[in-house]
Structure formats: structure tokens, C-alpha cells
Amino acid sequence: MPSTRSQNQPTLQFPRRKSSRLGSRPKVPSVNTVDIHATPLSPIKTNVLDSRSIPLSPRSSVLKNTSLSERLPLSPRKRTGDENGCNLPTSLLGSPPKQSRPALCSPRKLSFNENKPVFSSPPRPVPSSPKIPLSPVSRPSPKRPQESACFRLLPQTEGKTPVARLFSTKNSGYQSVKQALHTAVPERLLSRETERAAIVSFLKNHVVEAKPSSLYISGAPGTGKTACLNCVLQEQKALLKGIQTVVINCMNLRSSHAIFPLLGEKLGISKGHSEARLAKCLTGSGPTVLLVLDEMDQLDSKSQEVLYTIFEWPYLPKSRLCLIGIANALDLTDRILPRLQAKPHCRPKLLNFPPYSHEELNAIVQDRIAQVSGEGLLDAAAVQFCARKVSSVSGDARKALDICRRAVEIVEASDRSKAASEPSTSPKAASRVSVPQVARVLSEVYGDRMASRGGEDGESFPLQQKLLVCCLLLVIRNGKSKDVQLGKLYEVYSKLCKQRQVGGAGQTECLSLCSLLESRGIFTLKKAKEARMTKISLRIEERDVENALKDRTLLGSILAAGLP
Numbered sequence: 001m002p003s004t005r006s007q008n009q010p011t012l013q014f015p016r017r018k019s020s021r022l023g024s025r026p027k028v029p030s031v032n033t034v035d036i037h038a039t040p041l042s043p044i045k046t047n048v049l050d051s052r053s054i055p056l057s058p059r060s061s062v063l064k065n066t067s068l069s070e071r072l073p074l075s076p077r078k079r080t081g082d083e084n085g086c087n088l089p090t091s092l093l094g095s096p097p098k099q100s101r102p103a104l105c106s107p108r109k110l111s112f113n114e115n116k117p118v119f120s121s122p123p124r125p126v127p128s129s130p131k132i133p134l135s136p137v138s139r140p141s142p143k144r145p146q147e148s149a150c151f152r153l154l155p156q157t158e159g160k161t162p163v164a165r166l167f168s169t170k171n172s173g174y175q176s177v178k179q180a181l182h183t184a185v186p187e188r189l190l191s192r193e194t195e196r197a198a199i200v201s202f203l204k205n206h207v208v209e210a211k212p213s214s215l216y217i218s219g220a221p222g223t224g225k226t227a228c229l230n231c232v233l234q235e236q237k238a239l240l241k242g243i244q245t246v247v248i249n250c251m252n253l254r255s256s257h258a259i260f261p262l263l264g265e266k267l268g269i270s271k272g273h274s275e276a277r278l279a280k281c282l283t284g285s286g287p288t289v290l291l292v293l294d295e296m297d298q299l300d301s302k303s304q305e306v307l308y309t310i311f312e313w314p315y316l317p318k319s320r321l322c323l324i325g326i327a328n329a330l331d332l333t334d335r336i337l338p339r340l341q342a343k344p345h346c347r348p349k350l351l352n353f354p355p356y357s358h359e360e361l362n363a364i365v366q367d368r369i370a371q372v373s374g375e376g377l378l379d380a381a382a383v384q385f386c387a388r389k390v391s392s393v394s395g396d397a398r399k400a401l402d403i404c405r406r407a408v409e410i411v412e413a414s415d416r417s418k419a420a421s422e423p424s425t426s427p428k429a430a431s432r433v434s435v436p437q438v439a440r441v442l443s444e445v446y447g448d449r450m451a452s453r454g455g456e457d458g459e460s461f462p463l464q465q466k467l468l469v470c471c472l473l474l475v476i477r478n479g480k481s482k483d484v485q486l487g488k489l490y491e492v493y494s495k496l497c498k499q500r501q502v503g504g505a506g507q508t509e510c511l512s513l514c515s516l517l518e519s520r521g522i523f524t525l526k527k528a529k530e531a532r533m534t535k536i537s538l539r540i541e542e543r544d545v546e547n548a549l550k551d552r553t554l555l556g557s558i559l560a561a562g563l564p
């Protein structure tokens with residue numbers, strides 16, 4: 001789920017705080033380029049870009065011919081928020097100040113199977129894991145030095161202390177596996193054949209044929225929407241020759257209206273960037289324009305006029321615009337459809353990315369490890385375990401990669417501390433990452449419910465989401481309004497979890513879960529300035545909730561008991 005890890009978030013660390021948006025930079029417009037909206041990177045990342053020539057891992061050679069600037073920008077929250085530094089370009093080393101991440105440190109108490117009945121006995125105690133010192137790279141530092149992680153880890157340490165020497169000999173193994181488990185745009189995309197084919201067909205039938213149209217891509221976070229589109233645009237460069245391609249990540253905008261001047265700049269409109277002028281330009285002479293708007297839900301505004309205007313552009317007489325919008329919510333276009341419905345031909349084509357299955361997640365992680373021959377370092381059973389757990393919650397590839405990478409770090413740190421305590425012993429082979437380490441990370445990320453053996457295979461609706469739906473129903477029934485603020489919902493949910501002796505998700509995860517429910521088409525989220533003011537309403541009829549939850553017992557019991 002979208003975890004927003006933007007650094008300047010005072011209250012809840014929620015994904016889409018407009019306050020975390022970054023200003024747009026003017027950029028010289030270019031025809032036939034995938035136009036990256038350059039967001040200022042953090043110093044370390046900027047510097048990292050400068051260090052591209054340094055030979056790093058086997059992967060860097062794979063990537064040496066890939067221009068970084070040609071890749072789709074990841075959303076800022078994913079970039080700035082990636083404590084693992086793994087949203088850095090894939091050729092680069094980067095390691096995380098991960099311990100600063102509250103979610104990983106939260107002492108939540110959850111029973112292991114989030115889908116089992118919640119009326120059970122109190123949560124089991126989980127064996128406390130040994131405190132492992134953080135590696136220098138993962139230790140959080142308020143100000144990261146102006147150098148990339150690779151500088152800090154590469155041979156500088158060599159020859160200094162026995163520990164450093166010992167560690168550096170093993171470093172490459174851990175390091176390359178950690179790198180391979182990055183969450184930046186991959187150079188090889190697995191599965192998603194159907195979705196790829198749908199995008200290619202849109203490009204061929206509309207963009208290349210100069211038949212203006214729109215495509216809306218939806219799907220929960222980490223389901224590969226951005227990565228897939230990026231790969232298709234890269235692969236189809238030849239096909240898109242002569243097409244003016246503009247890619248904008250809407251997360252970078254200060255406000256929804258800021259899209260217009262930015263687009264004006266990218267299209268090379270010299271004076272005035274008003275909507276009217278843009279419409280005139282897009283209906284005037286010139287090449288076909290392919291506009292890709294990632295994180296498009298950021299354009300959500302009162303009365304949806306920005307989204308409506310943009311969705312209408314392809315259908316203006318003599319338009320030369322093809323639009324591809326990407327966002328999490330299944331119903332973004334539904335919300336503006338009442339106005340588009342007057343002109344049925346204006347309805348965008350829809351493409352949904354379903355969550356990844358455990359087989360797919362397993363294949364994605366295994367493929368990354370195989371790229372650096374790291375199979376010896378990560379047990380196949382551990383990867384499988386992670387894939388099953390993540391697919392049972394969200395099917396988010398980013399999360400699966402993050403969890404495996406974190407498990408590697410734990411083992412690396414443990415090896416490092418062992419080496420420090422026995423400096424005289426000769427270097428040993430790197431330890432393997434197996435199920436216990438992955439279970440530990442899963443427990444840190446999801447709570448203890450994920451730490452033990454599973455059992456929720458086949459279960460489609462995780463307990464935490466069920467509880468949130470029940471809470472929303474209760475609050476709506478007890479109040480007058482049809483929507484509830486996130487702050488209030490969280491309050492009721494926390495009480496319910498306490499009452500039922502279930503470890504609850506933290507506030508950040510709660511919003512993530514709401515977004516997941518939004519992408520399942522059960523909740524509607526209306527963003528507000530403050531994340532906790534986000535208004536949440538039920539998108540389905542009350543009577544359909546039981547059906548959606550497939551858990552009459554739980555629902556009945558909670559509703560009968562009333563507000564906690």
C-alpha cells in the first residue's frame with residue numbers, strides 16, 4: 001500500500017499529502033521524448049547519479065546502456081520515502097536508514113492469522129528477536145553525507161580494521177542481492193502479459209493511428225502499473241517515433257491546477273498556460289501527443305473540474321491528444337463519469353492491475369536474486385514464505401522486495417556483529433537468509449499475525465480490512481453523515497481491535513488499508529488537506545458488505561455489539 005514516507009510529515013505519515021508535493025521545474029520541451037518531470041532528488045540521490053561510472057555490482061553492466069533519464073519517474077513518496085534507498089536507479093548502491101521507519105519498529109500485537117476468528121485468546125507472545133546492531137549504512141543519520149552509499153561501503157574500509165576487512169570480503173554478496181531487490185523500475189518485468197498487451201494495443205490503435213482516446217489504468221500500489229507502462233514505453237520507442245510523449249507524475253504538483261502550466265511548458269507553449277490555451281494547442285496542428293499522468297488521483301479536486309477537463313481533451317474536435325491516466329482507485333473515472341456520460345464516447349478505456357499472486361511475487365523476487373546469482377544467500381523457502389504472506393495481504397511487489405531486502409540486512413548485520421566479536425577468526429561464508437529472518441521482518445511490517453505459519457491461502461479478505469469495513473458501517477449507522485473522517489474511523493477501529501484483542505494497524509497502515517479497500521471498490525476516499533481529515537464512505541450498499549466480506553459471523557457479532 002502506499003506508504004508515504006515523505007520526510008516532512010508532521011502528523012500521520014500518509015501517502016498523498018499535498019504539502020509533500022514538490023515544486024515543478026521548468027524544462028525545455030522536447031518532441032518525441034519521454035519527458036521526465038525532474039523532481040529535485042535528495043543530496044544523496046543527486047550525488048549517486050553522479051557516481052554512475054563507478055563499477056558496482058553485476059547489475060551495473062546490464063544497465064550501462066540504459067539512460068536513466070529515459071525512465072518513468074517514480075512518485076516522490078516512493079523516492080523520498082524509500083528508506084532502503086532502493087528506488088535509486090538500479091545501477092546504484094543505496095542502503096537505508098530503515099530503523100527510522102516507525103512501521104518496522106511498532107510493537108504491535110497481532111494474532112498470527114489475520115483471517116482467523118478474532119474472538120480467540122489473547123495474542124501469543126512472540127519470541128523476542130535479538131537486538132542486532134544496525135549496519136553503518138542502515139543506521140539513521142539526520143543528515144546523510146553527500147556521498148552515495150556505495151562510496152561508504154566500497155574499498156575505503158579495506159585494510160583498516162580486521163572487522164572491516166572481514167566484512168568487505170563478504171560485502172559484495174549481500175550488497176548485490178540487496179541491490180537486486182530494489183524497488184525502482186526493473187529492467188525485466190515479469191508477468192503482466194495481458195496488461196502489457198492492452199497498453200501496446202492502445203498505443204497501436206490510438207496513438208500511432210492518431211485516433212485520440214483515453215486509457216485509465218487502476219490497481220493497488222505495488223501492482224506494477226508504473227513499471228509496466230515504463231517498460232512498454234521503453235520497448236515501443238520505435239513505434240512512438242514522431243509522437244510527442246509527455247510523462248508527468250502528478251504527485252509532484254503543488255495543486256491540481258498546477259498541471260496546466262506544467263503541461264504548457266512541456267508542450268512548448270510560449271505564452272499563457274491557461275486551460276483554454278492548452279485546449280487550443282491540443283486541437284491545433286502538430287504531432288500526436290501522448291500524455292501519461294501517473295498518480296492521477298492527485299488531480300482530484302472539488303467538483304473534479306481538472307480531471308474532467310483533461311479527460312475531455314482527447315474528444316475535442318480535431319484533438320491530437322491521447323491520454324493515459326494511472327491511479328490506485330478503481331472508481332476514479334466513475335466519479336467523473338456522470339459528467340462524461342453525457343458524451344458516452346468520452347469514457348476512457350479501463351485497465352485494472354490485479355494484486356500479484358504468491359506465485360507471481362515469488363517469481364519476481366527469485367528472478368531478481370538469480371540476476372546476481374544470489375540463490376545461495378536467500379532460501380527458496382524464505383522467499384516463498386514472504387510471497388505467500390504478502391499476497392495474502394496486498395499482492396504488492398514493492399512490499400515483497402522490501403521485506404526480502406530487509407531480511408538480508410538483518411543477516412548481514414548479524415554477521416557483521418559476529419565478526420566484530422571474533423576479530424581473530426578467518427572470514428566465513430555469508431550466512432543464509434531463511435524463514436525466521438523473513439518472519440521477523442513480516443512481523444515488524446504487518447504485526448505478529450504474519451510472523452507465524454500461514455493458513456490464509458485462498459482467503460481473499462484480510463481481517464484488518466474486514467474490521468475497518470465493520471467500523472465504517474458502525475460509525476455510519478450511528479451518525480447522520482454518509483462519510484467519516486479517517487481520524488474518527490481510526491479511533492473506532494483502534495478501540496475495536498483492543499476490545500477483540502487483535503493487534504491493530506498503526507495510523508499510517510490504516511490509511512493504506514483504506515486505500516486498498518478503495519482499490520477493491522468498497523471504500524471511497526476523498527482526500528483532504530490533512531490526512532486524518534480524509535473522508536471515507538462506503539461505495540457499496542450496506543447489504544452487499546456481508547457478501548463482500550464473506551464473513552457473516554464476524555460482521556454480525558461486531559454489528560450486534562455496536563460501537564466499541
Ligand SMILES: Nc1ncnc2c1ncn2[C@@H]1O[C@H](COP(=O)(O)OP(=O)(O)O)[C@@H](O)[C@H]1O
Pocket residue numbers: 182183184185186188189190191192219220221222223224225226227228364397398401
Ligand atoms: N512484474 C514485475 N516484475 C518485476 N518487478 C516488479 C514487477 N511489478 C512490480 N515490480 C517492482 O515493484 C516496484 C513497484 O511497482 P510499481 O510499478 O511502482 O507499482 P505501482 O505503480 O502499481 O504502485 C517496481 O518498481 C518494481 O521494482
Ligand SMILES: [Mg+2]
Pocket residue numbers: 075225226227294295
Ligand atoms: Mg506507480
